[in-house]
Amino acid sequence: MLLGCLSLATQIHGQEPQDKSDFQSLIDAITLLLNFEGFISIDCGMPEGYTARETYYSSDADFVTEGYTAGETYYSSDADFVNTGINSNISAEYKTGTLDPRLVSLRSFPQGNRTCYTLRPAQGKNNTYLIRASFLYGNYDGQKNPPKFDLYIGVNLWEKVAMSRMNITVTTEIMYESSTDYIHVCLLNTGAGTPFISALELKHLNGSIYKSESGCMAPIVRNYMGLPEVGVAVTDELGRSWSYYNMTISANIASTFPINSQSSNDYYLPLDIMKKGVKAVDYVGYNGSLIYVRDQGGVASNFYAYLHFCDVEQTQNDELREFNISLNYSPWLESIEPVYLKTTTVHKKILGAGSGAILLTFERTNRSTLPPILNALELYVEKELPQSPTVPEDVDAMVNISLTYGVKKNWQGDPCVPMDFSWDRVNCSYDGNNSPQVIGLNLSSSDLNGEIPPALSALKSLRYLDLSYNSLTGPVPEFLAQLPDLVILNLTNNDLTGSVPKALSEKSSLSLSLDGNPNLCQSDTCEQTKKKKKNLNTVIIVASVVLSVVLLSAIAILWSLKRRRHTVGRTLKSKNRRFTYSEVVTITNNFQKVIGKGGFGTVYLGYLEDGTEVAVKMLSRSSSQGSEQFWTEAELLTTVHHRNLASLIGYCDEGSNTALIYEYMANGNLQECLLDKNRAVLTREQRLQIAIDAAQALEYLHNGCKPPIIHRDIKTANILLTEKLQAKVADFGLSRIFPDEDGSHVSTAVVGTFGYLDPEYYITSRLTEKSDVYSFGVVLLELITGQPAIIKSEENTHIVQWVMPRIERGEISSIADPRLQGDFDSNSVWKMLETAIACVPSSPIQRLTMNQVLGELNECLEIYLASRGPLEIDEVNKSSSRIDYLCDPLDLESSMSGPQAR
Numbered sequence: 001m002l003l004g005c006l007s008l009a010t011q012i013h014g015q016e017p018q019d020k021s022d023f024q025s026l027i028d029a030i031t032l033l034l035n036f037e038g039f040i041s042i043d044c045g046m047p048e049g050y051t052a053r054e055t056y057y058s059s060d061a062d063f064v065t066e067g068y069t070a071g072e073t074y075y076s077s078d079a080d081f082v083n084t085g086i087n088s089n090i091s092a093e094y095k096t097g098t099l100d101p102r103l104v105s106l107r108s109f110p111q112g113n114r115t116c117y118t119l120r121p122a123q124g125k126n127n128t129y130l131i132r133a134s135f136l137y138g139n140y141d142g143q144k145n146p147p148k149f150d151l152y153i154g155v156n157l158w159e160k161v162a163m164s165r166m167n168i169t170v171t172t173e174i175m176y177e178s179s180t181d182y183i184h185v186c187l188l189n190t191g192a193g194t195p196f197i198s199a200l201e202l203k204h205l206n207g208s209i210y211k212s213e214s215g216c217m218a219p220i221v222r223n224y225m226g227l228p229e230v231g232v233a234v235t236d237e238l239g240r241s242w243s244y245y246n247m248t249i250s251a252n253i254a255s256t257f258p259i260n261s262q263s264s265n266d267y268y269l270p271l272d273i274m275k276k277g278v279k280a281v282d283y284v285g286y287n288g289s290l291i292y293v294r295d296q297g298g299v300a301s302n303f304y305a306y307l308h309f310c311d312v313e314q315t316q317n318d319e320l321r322e323f324n325i326s327l328n329y330s331p332w333l334e335s336i337e338p339v340y341l342k343t344t345t346v347h348k349k350i351l352g353a354g355s356g357a358i359l360l361t362f363e364r365t366n367r368s369t370l371p372p373i374l375n376a377l378e379l380y381v382e383k384e385l386p387q388s389p390t391v392p393e394d395v396d397a398m399v400n401i402s403l404t405y406g407v408k409k410n411w412q413g414d415p416c417v418p419m420d421f422s423w424d425r426v427n428c429s430y431d432g433n434n435s436p437q438v439i440g441l442n443l444s445s446s447d448l449n450g451e452i453p454p455a456l457s458a459l460k461s462l463r464y465l466d467l468s469y470n471s472l473t474g475p476v477p478e479f480l481a482q483l484p485d486l487v488i489l490n491l492t493n494n495d496l497t498g499s500v501p502k503a504l505s506e507k508s509s510l511s512l513s514l515d516g517n518p519n520l521c522q523s524d525t526c527e528q529t530k531k532k533k534k535n536l537n538t539v540i541i542v543a544s545v546v547l548s549v550v551l552l553s554a555i556a557i558l559w560s561l562k563r564r565r566h567t568v569g570r571t572l573k574s575k576n577r578r579f580t581y582s583e584v585v586t587i588t589n590n591f592q593k594v595i596g597k598g599g600f601g602t603v604y605l606g607y608l609e610d611g612t613e614v615a616v617k618m619l620s621r622s623s624s625q626g627s628e629q630f631w632t633e634a635e636l637l638t639t640v641h642h643r644n645l646a647s648l649i650g651y652c653d654e655g656s657n658t659a660l661i662y663e664y665m666a667n668g669n670l671q672e673c674l675l676d677k678n679r680a681v682l683t684r685e686q687r688l689q690i691a692i693d694a695a696q697a698l699e700y701l702h703n704g705c706k707p708p709i710i711h712r713d714i715k716t717a718n719i720l721l722t723e724k725l726q727a728k729v730a731d732f733g734l735s736r737i738f739p740d741e742d743g744s745h746v747s748t749a750v751v752g753t754f755g756y757l758d759p760e761y762y763i764t765s766r767l768t769e770k771s772d773v774y775s776f777g778v779v780l781l782e783l784i785t786g787q788p789a790i791i792k793s794e795e796n797t798h799i800v801q802w803v804m805p806r807i808e809r810g811e812i813s814s815i816a817d818p819r820l821q822g823d824f825d826s827n828s829v830w831k832m833l834e835t836a837i838a839c840v841p842s843s844p845i846q847r848l849t850m851n852q853v854l855g856e857l858n859e860c861l862e863i864y865l866a867s868r869g870p871l872e873i874d875e876v877n878k879s880s881s882r883i884d885y886l887c888d889p890l891d892l893e894s895s896m897s898g899p900q901a902r
């Protein structure tokens with residue numbers, strides 16, 4: 001196999017220009033490697049010459065799958081094909097024994113803005129390939145400064161590569177269907193350090209696996225369900241990495257028989273993964289179903305799910321394992337019947353999974369006698385490829401011309417796209433609807449010699465060609481006359497010979513310049529040339545008139561849009577104050593001190609004239625949101641008062657400057673209090689009190705106002721604390737002002753609220769008070785555990801997922817915040833935990849109401865205080881009594897019908 005590789009490489013050399021120096025001066029950083037199996041594996045920066053290496057993958061027989069020759073992979077150096085770029089090795093301290101050997105060397109590109117590798121897999125176009133790029137900085141340049149740069153697949157962004165630390169390996173992978181025989185993988189310098197690459201792999205995928213509509217998708221997660229034997233991550237023969245998903249309420253299953261090679265399918269799944277899995281068990285609330293959740297944290301895209309099943313329990317004659325899968329509570333896949341010791345893969349697109357979670361429920365069908373199972377699951381996000389590359393004929397022609405002339409450092413990748421990286425001296429047409437084409441080529445004074453290359457004839461849209469001031473020899477080719485759009489042809493000052501083809505000299509639309517070619521017979525073409533120039537001028541004038549008209553109308557449109565934004569606000573009759581923008585500037589001392597950042601905007605510290613401290617929230621509002629609507633809603637919110645709601649002092653609404661001015665809360669927000677290790681630990685009692693305060697606020701919004709106000713963004717960061725640690729809920733009603741429709745809420749706030757989202761709401765868009773209850777349940781869990789909503793680890797874990805298995809095992813001590821040692825009453829903790837869990841069932845109907853939550857929490861506090869002896873009765877009564885209701889339900893209703901009617 002190694003021999004085959006070598007001889008093939010020689011063959012490629014044979015097809016390229018014979019002169020090696022010619023080739024080297026051509027396209028920078030081109031790598032052409034072929035492998036009959038459709039594998040291209042490049043160890044970038046490896047010393048010159050081919051080197052074969054044993055694969056770093058495990059050679060465990062279990063991993064070897066049918067139809068897939070594995071065991072060794074050959075990595076090739078890119079040295080033979082690159083003449084820019086610098087080979088380096090990572091610094092010695094990062095060369096640990098377990099490091100993938102390919103990551104030791106790398107190639108960096110300090111020169112040029114774009115460097116492209118050209119991969120030409122044997123299977124060619126219209127095939128799907130797995131392409132993987134790896135980057136390990138390892139302080140190779142001694143600068144201790146990992147760079148950031150863009151990785152492109154063809155002309156589209158693949159990934160923004162960024163490394164937070166020197167020893168982090170970034171690996172990024174896509175399944176890509178190529179429409180051309182070549183695939184460009186490019187590194188773009190974005191001004192944040194020198195791009196480099198450590199390894200690049202391409203693998204041809206057989207058959208029709210991993211196909212996406214856009215032609216490109218990237219893995220989000222690959223999970224296997226069976227209990228891991230060694231370690232947690234498994235890397236398979238395709239280099240896919242699988243992590244263990246701990247399905248909370250399930251039982252493990254595993255084959256007692258070896259799974260034979262017959263069991264595999266086209267997906268090259270590791271048998272070690274497929275011989276194990278989980279099955280559903282009966283459990284309160286789960287009802288014999290398997291539930292898989294993946295929170296997408298605001299990624300509004302299409303996804304592809306691949307579910308892999310292999311039944312490892314032998315079924316008796318009268319037994320049947322059959323199940324349906326619902327996606328976010330809607331039927332999705334039906335009647336799945338796994339086969340004994342054989343892998344079945346089902347896959348389906350998940351349309352616009354939006355900002356919420358992907359929640360798959362596996363439920364047995366009525367006639368099924370056995371519970372659902374799952375062995376492995378993959379999720380991919382569809383990547384759009386919005387940019388069209390230059391038309392392939394033009395790309396081929398330009399590559400050919402660059403091979404002939406050996407020109408220009410930045411002639412790499414696509415000639416026209418991205419626009420900012422188009423080739424020097426090449427002009428392209430970009431009209432949005434069609435693929436870009438080369439319309440101009442100016443190689444004046446470029447030291448060209450030899451003949452005018454025939455490849456130019458393929459540039460069918462060429463409008464001007466300037467080859468003046470070179471040493472070109474040979475005849476003026478006739479094909480130049482066949483280029484339909486050519487209007488300028490400048491061949492002056494060369495050594496062209498022969499006579500000018502008649503078709504060319506007689507082409508009336510063409511401005512032809514041939515002077516300075518002493519051996520060229522021009523006959524009487526010179527006069528004609530002048531005449532044609534006039535024609536061209538007319539063309540230019542017409543074109544510029546058209547252009548000015550387009551420009552003028554664009555300006556007019558922009559201007560009218562701008563005017564529309566400046567709706568003049570009315571004055572507010574409310575007791576709440578309306579501030580002008582200049583007042584806001586004064587209050588905040590020109591936005592001097594930032595005290596917080598949230599989904600809706602940045603919060604600044606400010607002082608009113610009388611010295612009162614205030615928090616000024618500057619809102620990021622898109623122009624499409626009417627000022628009128630904001631005004632009405634802000635006025636409405638200023639009428640809502642409760643001691644546990646952060647009170648709105650006033651607001652500003654002037655042009656695009658929108659601000660809400662709140663009372664200042666000296667102790668910041670609850671999130672900081674819980675997570676900031678430098679702050680005093682909140683006691684159990686304080687936590688209970690905070691929970692009760694916040695619950696009161698929500699209960700009031702839900703039941704004290706008509707129609708109810710749903711907060712939609714309950715999270716610890718939105719629970720503010722006064723000097724005396726009284727909790728007040730902020731940002732209520734903002735989601736009304738910033739509705740989802742224009743995306744500003746979803747794309748900003750939801751990202752910040754990752755972990756608190758009621759999956760049901762984000763899936764169905766059916767908003768009820770129960771969505772707030774879910775979020776509040778998460779807040780309670782944070783208060784109990786001291787953990788954040790998303791527990792960061794190798795695989796981010798949602799706090800509910802973290803807590804559930806511990807509850808099952810009765811491990812309350814491992815749940816409670818370890819910082820609360822000694823301040824621990826297990827009865828009240830259990831009760832609080834029960835309350836929290838009763839807030840987060842996936843089905844909203846099963847969740848408590850805020851009223852019930854409040855009742856339970858008050859009981860918790862009583863139990864807690866009873867266990868501690870004498871009560872501080874004043875304190876308790878104060879916070880559990882509901883006061884300060886200025887929200888007149890009727891009033892509210894009438895003022896809210898206004899905005900709804902619009």
Ligand SMILES: *[C@@H]1O[C@H](CO)[C@@H](O)[C@H](O)[C@H]1NC(C)=O
Binds near residue numbers: 047087089
């Ligand atoms: C990187 O290390 C290899 C093996 O030690 C060595 O052969 C090679 O010359 C080194 N490359 C550079 C650029 O120092």
Ligand SMILES: *[C@@H]1O[C@H](CO)[C@@H](O)[C@H](O)[C@H]1NC(C)=O
Binds near residue numbers: 287
């Ligand atoms: C659980 O399943 C049983 C039948 O298997 C059904 O009668 C019952 O309604 C289910 N419960 C829930 C909460 O879905």
Ligand SMILES: *[C@@H]1O[C@H](CO)[C@@H](O)[C@H](O)[C@H]1NC(C)=O
Binds near residue numbers: 427440
């Ligand atoms: C070609 O592009 C260059 C740079 O973008 C520009 O300056 C030049 O005017 C263009 N030439 C023509 C003929 O459009």
Ligand SMILES: *[C@@H]1O[C@H](CO)[C@@H](O)[C@H](O)[C@H]1NC(C)=O
Binds near residue numbers: 444464466
């Ligand atoms: C080509 O570029 C040269 C300078 O580099 C310029 O003088 C000439 O006008 C250009 N030709 C065309 C057709 O734009």
